[in-house]
Amino acid sequence: MKVTKYVITSSESDILPSDIAMKIYGSKYDVNVKETCFGVVVSGEEEVINSLVKEIRALDPSGIFIKERGFPPGDPRRCRGRRGGGARPGFYMIESESKMLPMISRALASKGEAPPIPEKKKPLKPKRLEEIVKEDLS
């Protein structure tokens, strides 16, 4: 069965989408590859893609992320070149999550326990506010 996967790089990773594309071009695998601004899209037989993404991830284990994709690269049903422009809906999700990738990469690379997170201030409850008002008035 043919599958398609995104290989997305963290903005702080030393690996560029072009590096990944060049690695795939130079590999023994028979796959389709499309380079994008955030990474690459690879498509091919499932076993081939699985071993390929393992090799790609090894380039920067904490800075490269893999995501499934339903449509093959350049599919006319999704490709903006055929739809008159504009990003496809899934791009916005990738864009939003990409902003968090540097943090996640650092978290994956770091060892040791996570520092305790201070509890966030919660808004004052109406009942407590009423009590404060009553205290001041009495």
Next chain:
Amino acid sequence: MAKVIVYPPTSMILSDLVERMGHKALVVPESVRKLATADEIESPPLNVTPEEPKKGLRYAAVDVPSGVRGRMALIGPLIEEAEAAIIVEDPGWLTGCAGCSRTNELVRLLIRTKGVPVLDLSYPTDDAEAKAFVQKIKAFLGELK
């Protein structure tokens, strides 16, 4: 290896972390792929046949908007397959398959009522939170068989 459904069901970060830990992430693109790349396209362009609304009707009534039933036709079977779940609080920027708030409410409800182990989180906003986020997911997935 456990089958773990992630919410949002299109999340790159969550599906990647689940796969890194050696489990199977249940995500919407896989359901879409089955329809979009089927050898025999019965109903072009997206191959949505009369069977898909029937699948959606198992989770939402006929008077529920078609967008909810359509999305549930993809997400519902994933929930049935799930052996564990990771739910991240709605960040407010979900689009596409995960862009319907009513569907998202129904998905979260069905996951919680299924009775599988659930990890509740929210997206990190700084490094300390990101570290805790990753460690909680690692610990949760480590306990799954």
